[in-house]
Amino acid sequence: MTDNTSNHDNEAGGEDRDRVIGTPSPAESEAIVAGSQEQEGGHDGPYPSVETHRRSEEEQRRGEKVAALWFTLAFLAGVGFVIAFFVYGPEEISTPQMGQYSTIALGATLGLALFGIGAGMTTWARRVMPHYEVSSPYDELPSAPEEKSSFGEFFAKGADESGFTRRPLMRRTLILAMVPLGIAPIVLLRDTGPLPGDKLKHTMWEKGMHMVAEGTHRKLKAEDLENEPGGMISALPHVEPTPEHPHGVSLDEQAKTSIILIKMPEEDWKPGMSREQLNWTYNNIIAYSKICTHVGCPAALYERTTHRILCPCHQSTFDAANGAEVLFGPAHRPLPQLPISVDDEGYLVADGDFSSPVGPTFWDAERGE
Template identity: 40%
Template structure:
């Protein structure tokens, strides 16, 4: 008979016994109030240094030259080195200060949290609030105003680099968004070749992409806009001309701003600024290809569908002595997305 033929039950090995937690040893700051005060001053000093580096970031931004003759440090652009070093030091001081606060001043007792299988009950919520209050009490943030106030100061000063850096995104727009280059007497021309337009050149149902004649100087006249300024001006001043049967126009003011059923509207959608020229002749609707905003040009550019928040701005028209279409003024409201409007 082999050893396995008997009916003796197999011996089940026990898992490794739980060794438990090691004996808790108090830290110097737990038993020595002078050590605790010293640690508190160290943490506050780190938070204070963070504030200093945040201010130095702003100083470096405004004092170090980054133009044609940049300030150089160790063969590198001093502005880049200064800004990076100051911002990095500000963040590092807050991080080290928070670590020191946690290691030396916050509670040092281990906490065991058991995982619960169900959603939180009212008792669990009350327990969570109690745990939060315990954490606040353990951190000593109420008893240590020096640490608390220096941390709040460091976080506040850390916002200065963000404000300064965001300011560098570009010049403030001022009232530039409320005006375009259109003005009284300026001719409306085709945007491709700058050809001037007479009412007789357009048929009912036709749409023409147009812009101000100032972008097409004639003869010895010098170009008024060049480079980036030209692109910005053209983007804001882009318009469309449409010709409709005057009997189809349902808005009297809009009709009075036209010539023989020819109306002029901004080409920039009032939702997010997409250029639009999808024209439905029968319905007199203009559709934006980006988000399907739809404008009824027979009703002063009113929004009839889509996310656009306001109608298309209309440019008032007239004809000059030679019979060409001209603007009688600039737009009476800001062009472009609705959030540009300040009125």
């Protein structure tokens, strides 16, 4: 008697040693599954289940009406969000008080719309859909062929029990509540501002506009390049200072209009320079955009002996003696050239705008390059 008991304990102990702590023993797992299968009203599916809560049709209808009420409230709040967005336009929200009202209106309506959808979904799940307890035995990970074949039927029955197909009031109000939220991202595109049109293709340079050395208000003459040790001067358009822009040209305009003036001997011009490009120079002085055509860094390093312009960001190199053609680096578009001349007093002036759009190779798609 003692030996039999001892053997039984040893066998049980061996099973316990093989079992991971915190998981039920095989006997307990089988009991759970067996107990579940004995219950009625279970859900047909891959695993045994027991239905714990099933409400009467009248209770489900009341839950449907409450969920539909939440969805309707969410729809009205979503419509209110769209209306508030247009009521408070750019002019109104520019003032602190109206901007505060706009923030409150948009935040309150959007928050109420999201809350209504969440509350409706919660009501749907808790008061309309049946509840099950499903027991999953510790079996092999690959599903049996029978379980795979029953998945479609199981999914269809789950959709039916959720009430989505049988409760048109709840389904329609949910879809209605989602419509304003789907429109909201499209409406918000208004805040991206008006389309630029052709503004990015042009700068403030125009015929007769003087140029000043960058960082000063001193107008430049052709003689200034003779005395420049490096043979290059960075320049900007001459604009009278204002209280808003005490340095004349705003930072935004500087990013588009900054140029480099280079003086080189006449015999150094290369055959690749066209007649038009040479006509845009004055007394062997040429003006190029200072903005690199790769990602917009300032190409402000100039090697006088080779006439090469270097962008320090990614080492794009341009040939100043050949229309600023690319010699090396990731840029694959020349620096735009600014036509220049002099006025009656000998000051350098622009003879028009740049030969091509200024800036990175965003323009290549339009140019077909």
